[in-house]
Amino acid sequence: MSKQHRNIRSTKLSLKFVNKGKAERLYKFIDEYRNVVAFFVDVFWRGVPQLDTCNIPTKPIKKYTDMAQTWLSARAVQAAVKQSSGIVRGVIRKQKSRSFVIRELERKGEFKEAVKLQAIFDKATVSKPKIKDIQPQLDYRFGSLEKGKNSFEFWLTIGSLGEKIKIAVPTIGTKHFNKLAEKGKMVKGFRVSPKYVFLAFELPEVEKITNGETIGIDIGAKTALSSFKKGASVTNNQGADLNSIMLKLKRRKKGSRGFQRTVAERDNYINWAVNHFDFSGVKTLRIENIKNLRRGKRSSRFLSHWCYKSIFDKLIDTCSQLGVLVEKVSSAGTSQGCPICGWVQKSNRRGKLFHCKSCGFSADSDMVGSANIELGKPAIPKEFFSSNRNITGFFWHPELSMSQDIFVAAMQSWERIVPTEPKA
Numbered sequence: 001m002s003k004q005h006r007n008i009r010s011t012k013l014s015l016k017f018v019n020k021g022k023a024e025r026l027y028k029f030i031d032e033y034r035n036v037v038a039f040f041v042d043v044f045w046r047g048v049p050q051l052d053t054c055n056i057p058t059k060p061i062k063k064y065t066d067m068a069q070t071w072l073s074a075r076a077v078q079a080a081v082k083q084s085s086g087i088v089r090g091v092i093r094k095q096k097s098r099s100f101v102i103r104e105l106e107r108k109g110e111f112k113e114a115v116k117l118q119a120i121f122d123k124a125t126v127s128k129p130k131i132k133d134i135q136p137q138l139d140y141r142f143g144s145l146e147k148g149k150n151s152f153e154f155w156l157t158i159g160s161l162g163e164k165i166k167i168a169v170p171t172i173g174t175k176h177f178n179k180l181a182e183k184g185k186m187v188k189g190f191r192v193s194p195k196y197v198f199l200a201f202e203l204p205e206v207e208k209i210t211n212g213e214t215i216g217i218d219i220g221a222k223t224a225l226s227s228f229k230k231g232a233s234v235t236n237n238q239g240a241d242l243n244s245i246m247l248k249l250k251r252r253k254k255g256s257r258g259f260q261r262t263v264a265e266r267d268n269y270i271n272w273a274v275n276h277f278d279f280s281g282v283k284t285l286r287i288e289n290i291k292n293l294r295r296g297k298r299s300s301r302f303l304s305h306w307c308y309k310s311i312f313d314k315l316i317d318t319c320s321q322l323g324v325l326v327e328k329v330s331s332a333g334t335s336q337g338c339p340i341c342g343w344v345q346k347s348n349r350r351g352k353l354f355h356c357k358s359c360g361f362s363a364d365s366d367m368v369g370s371a372n373i374e375l376g377k378p379a380i381p382k383e384f385f386s387s388n389r390n391i392t393g394f395f396w397h398p399e400l401s402m403s404q405d406i407f408v409a410a411m412q413s414w415e416r417i418v419p420t421e422p423k424a
Helices: 018-049 072-108 111-123 175-183 240-253 257-275 309-322 365-373 404-419
Strands: 007-014 143-147 153-158 169-170 189-193 197-202 213-216 225-227 281-289 325-329 353-355 363-364
Touching: 007 175, 007 225, 018 072, 018 169, 018 363, 072 111, 153 225, 175 309, 213 365, 240 257, 257 309, 281 309, 281 365, 309 325
Parallel strands: 213 281, 281 325
Antiparallel strands: 007 197, 143 153, 153 169, 189 197, 353 363
């Protein structure tokens, strides 16, 4: 019997209101907890090179909890054992899955596929995880969040840490926290860091939308989201767009405070772009199935900061909350193929301009990409990628194309709804 899927959403509350004495006690606990986790990661790591997880417990047992020399409470040590076990298991899970699939392919006689996967397995490096910034994962026995009786909205009481340390932490609810609290039930347990406490809520499952249209979205490095039916994300209310933020990241020194601030700005922009996208009347969302885009390739400093996975993750998460089905389609030729006649050629696209070399159709390249994604055209056969020549030709049946009148009508609607200036 399969496990029932749980709709879990997380949020965080700030700990900036904690006074100096409480903060010092909290930092002391977090530092010691990290030391204990590091100790058990070393203990469990011994069998990892052979993918041997037999000596890694799924539950904290006395054999291991007695090994730690620490002032933490027995309960806190148990939490550290459980968390470190999960960390080590997570690191080698993918390699173990590959090993299993290789054996299955060999058993079925599919030796060619087994050799390919074995090559990936041999190249993959499994390195010991770093726990420098690990956040203690504490269950319901360590504390509870209760309504405040004074100026603070909530108080988080944390105990059972060791050396009789008990901390009452004041905090204030955020819009995201209040939204989740209104819709769902808080999951017992929390994670804590020097700056935040992370909480989770279980929300009721959302029914899938059965009536509506199918749309395609093109993910871009300059324009985050583009849909020839729904428009494109341009600038938010602060006048920023993805292109300007990535140019700013290009100028920042990696690891500097300015770099970190700009990364946060990029993430905020992605959230804004997805949150302001019009999902009304949408039953199915089609997106490109992009994987390992930059693996084995050199990319510019500008493109190295294009975080397409963050956009995909945010889209998928939002659709799951709205009940919109997400379909992934092949990305081959979507930005180089003509949605009107189906001709595919690399030189069809020049930056933001698409001009078909066969029928002469011209439009915004991102809108062309979203139209092709929406049409759900089948993947171009792999043999056309085996050589280094450009892909050129008619790869799609005319029935999978659209009329130019439909495209132009959608674009005219798009031009009316896309903001060209930031809000006042």
